[in-house]
Amino acid sequence: MQQSQRARGTKAVTYDAALRGKHRAPLIAEGLVVFTPQHDGLTPQSLLRHKDGPCSHDLYVAEGRVCERRFIDGNETLYTPLPVEELECRDGKNSTRFYHRITIPCPTKTHQIRIRVDETDEDRQVDPKTKKQRFNRTEHLRQVPPSTPAGRRLKGFRQDSESVHSRFDQAYPHERVPAYGARGALLIYLGYAWLNNSITRALNALHS
Ligand SMILES: [Zn+2]
Structure with missing residues (x-):
């Protein structure tokens, strides 16, 4: 808001x-x-x-x-x-x-x-x-x-998470996450969040 x-x-x-x-x-x-x-x-x-x-x-x-x-x-x-x-x-x-x-x-x-x-x-x-x-x-x-x-x-004021969700879908063929079941999906979500945060952290370190 x-x-x-x-x-x-x-x-x-x-x-x-x-x-x-x-x-x-x-x-x-x-x-x-x-x-x-x-x-x-x-x-x-x-x-x-x-x-x-x-x-x-x-x-x-x-x-x-x-x-x-x-x-x-x-x-x-x-x-x-x-x-x-x-x-x-x-x-x-x-x-x-x-x-x-x-x-x-x-x-x-x-x-x-x-x-x-x-x-x-x-x-x-x-x-x-x-x-x-x-x-x-x-x-x-x-x-x-x-x-x-x-x-x-x-x-441009939309929550950043919206574009992250969108990039997450686009990162996989046919814009579908290759996971079966909730536990498999959770593992992929966590992996993606980890990777995303690591890239953000590395970019931040570069610019500061
Ligand atoms: Zn008129």
Whole structure:
């Protein structure tokens, strides 16, 4: 967990893609900024149609953030990410609320809107048609969208053990540890940790 220097009092958690929206939702409600890489294979979700005078903007959620849907050549769909001016944090009744303050660039006027990025009571209601939760907001909409400079920076704060686990898998053919049974696996884990610590120690001695 990191304490931010520039936004005092803000606590951020970074983890890997195993943490999904349903896991992030209660942490966000507690007032934490939760960062994990975005899961592959999510399809764009319809969010709302923003109407203002003669304007109508179709807003969708793609790549973890609010996008405007546009059609090119009449059939190709394009999701243009909208600039997030600020991640706002406010105390709600029972939980902390987070918003993206978004601008919609437009020739008529620059629209400004706020979109909740924590799970709302409405999101949790069950849709009678699909029998599923209405909107899995914290799965699709991210406090810090991963493909942004802030997202890439937060990714670097993941526990180092995660990359060690990954290197451990990659060290063996087919990314599988050649061990049968728990005792055999434990022996290989300990051997790997021993080797890893020895290399770290040797490198440290070289540089100090
Ligand atoms: Zn407009």
